[in-house]
Amino acid sequence: MPLETPRRIVTELASRGYNAEREAVTLLARTSDPAAALERALETVPEDALKLSAAHVRSVLDSRDPAPDPSSTSDPDADAASPPPTPDPSPSVDDPSTPSTSDGTTPVEGDGGTAAPVETGGSGNRPRTPQAAAIAGDITGRSTGTGEYGDFVTVFRDRYERLSRKLTGRVNHRPTTAVSNMPGGEETALVGMINDVRSTASGHWLVELEDTNGVFPCLVLKDKPIADLVDELLLDEVIAVEGSLSGDGGVLFVDSLHFPEIPRTHRPNTADRHVQAALVSDVHVGSQEFMGEAWSRFTSWLHTEEAAPVEYLLIAGDMVEGVGVYPNQDEELSTIDIYDQYEEFSEYLKEVPGDLEIVMIPGNHDAVRLAEPQPAFDEELRGIMSAHDARITGNPSTVTIEGVNVLMYHGVSLDEVIAELPEHKASYDDPHLAMYHLLKKRHVAPQYGGHTRLAPEERDYLVIDDVPDVFHTGHVHKLGYGKYNNVLAINSGCWQEQTDFQKSVNIDPDHAFAPIVDLDTLELTIRDFN
Structure with a gap:
């Protein structure tokens, strides 16, 4: 054979x-x-x-x-110092702790580990291989969008219906048509998609909510405690509000505001044995600044006994640098042809131990459509990257390994969140804070028509239906991690030194870090291969 x-x-x-x-x-x-x-x-x-x-x-x-x-498989001692300290998470986080050990310290180096035990069979010792990853939420082969008006109506209706179900159990809501017919002064609630947010002449906030029946204005007074939440709102996300109608019944004065949210009672799944996963992204092979030597130090470490528990490698997009992604990119390429870039990436992938289960999703530099959800690589690119028999799926996808659900999303919408929200709530220096907002909104790209290209489909594949145990992103080239209502959020940085383009937009990348997750405890160790 x-x-x-x-x-x-x-x-x-x-x-x-x-x-x-x-x-x-x-x-x-x-x-x-x-x-x-x-x-x-x-x-x-x-x-x-x-x-x-x-x-x-x-x-x-x-x-x-x-x-x-x-x-390419030497230098097993190539792990190094701690990553930069992570600032305290947002005060809106229910569980603000960063990943820690049992004594409460934040691990930044492994504890030495032990070799994974071998199972025995009738013919003697047999090597154990990882369980096959299960994939959910993959758009690949299911895209139906044509770009016609009806497609947009369908996808937004699907978004509203699925996210509103996460809110209707928390408020006694009524449709906009029913609220419009209520007398002034009545208490009521609405669940709707944000159609507009604007400030009034008096400094209050007018939020227009739209459901499948119409649009209704809701007023958040500036002296209300919930006014601080208004600057977290994005167009097209789904929220619920409660309050009382004005005297003429034409405006709802908001007393409370609710997001679809991750339940505070969420208890994550864990593996029933000691096994680890390495989470990386943004490799960018083909760039003059790709860190090939650092990647080889990482893959050499994977061959050591210390790394024996690592049985999974999850790569969250941007395998290659791509072509024509940003102005004058050709001046920063070491390899001009996109297919040659994937050939080179495949060679670097061969350095990874053969018994690792690898799962890959595309990113905005990869040779797939830019609009999200992104389907997986086509057959020609799969053939180029076939050496490791990797699981190749779309962006986003939920990957279940050892019973742990990992939501993998490349992360382009993080640009949107960081641009729209105040710096203390979302920034490039702390990308995990922006990830918390996507979890809170239960959607990986809630705002349409901004930085993030979105494709209309019959179903909104970007809704976070089920609560993940781990949320893994990349794209912004910054390392960040923390827990939001017991969901471990990780942005894994990149394997590319700063390019001239990144300098021009003030991006100072965190490179050559490999977050390692203990799937049996969801504790996190950051390996530094710089």
């Missing part, structure tokens, strides 16, 4: 009763004929050996086939 991927190599070894070191699998996978290389290695392995070592494989390849450059 042809052995086209590292996963197939692991499976074949297991069927013959052998375990293998991660580096051994990677070396075999990178040969021109993995099947033949494996046969040669097994023909010469000592009879009493149950584990195929990297040293043995390398000796076999040296004698019959040129081996890959061993420097």
Whole structure:
């Protein structure tokens, strides 16, 4: 049977009763004929050996086939200092703690770890492979939008109906037509999509809410405690308000305002064994500033015993730098052709241990449509990146690994949130704070018509229907993490040094960090490979 991927190599070894070191699998996978290389290695392995070592494989390849450059899997000690300290989360957060150990400290280095135990089968020790990731919310193959007016009506109606269900149990709401017919002074509630927000001459806030029946004005007085929430509102998000009607019944004076929210009672799922996932994004292969050496230090570390519990690698978009993404980008490219960029990315991906389960979504620099939700890479690009048998899905998608639900979203709408909200509530320096607002709104891109391109579909794939356990984004090239109502939010930075374009827009990237999540506890360790 042809052995086209590292996963197939692991499976074949297991069927013959052998375990293998991660580096051994990677070396075999990178040969021109993995099947033949494996046969040669097994023909010469000592009879009493149950584990195929990297040293043995390398000796076999040296004698019959040129081996890959061993420097790509060296330097196992390449982990380093702590990331920059994360400021205190927003006061609106129910659980403001950042990921911590049992003694309350924030881990920034691993505790040494131990090798993942092997399972035993009838034919001897067998290597354990990760459970296959389950994917939900993927637009790939389901896109129906044509750009006609009816598509926009459909997607916004779907958004309203699904998000309003998360609010109707909390307020005794009525449709706008019923509220319009109520006498003045009555108490009532509305659930609606924000049509407009503007200040009055007196400094109060007028919020127009729209449901499937019409539009109704709601007034938030400037001296009300909830007035501070108005600057968090984005057009097209769905909220609920409660209050009393004016004397003529034409305006609702708002006493309370509610978001769809993550329930404060949320208790995240965890794995039933000690297993870890590495969360990275924004690799940007093809850029002159791509940090290839740092990436190789990361992949070399993945081959060490310390990294043995890491069985999953989740990449949240921008595998390559792309072409024509921003003005004069060609002047900052090391590789001009987009397909050559993916070929190079595939070579770097081969450095990752063969027994890792890899899940990838696209980003705005990748060769897919820009409008969100983004479908996964097409068959031609999948073929280029097939060496690792990675799971390739759309942006956004919810990936379930070891029972833990990870919402993966590249993060373009974070630009929108940061631009619209006050700096103390959302900023590029603290990207996780902007992520909290997406969780609060239960939508990864609530505002239409701004920085974020959105595609109208029959269903709004950007609604956060189910509460994730982990929320993983990238895009802004900044490291940030924290917990919002027990959801672990992580923006994982990038693998690209500052470009001239980034300098022009004041982006100072956090690069070469690898957040490692313990799936059994949801504790977080940040590895630094600079």
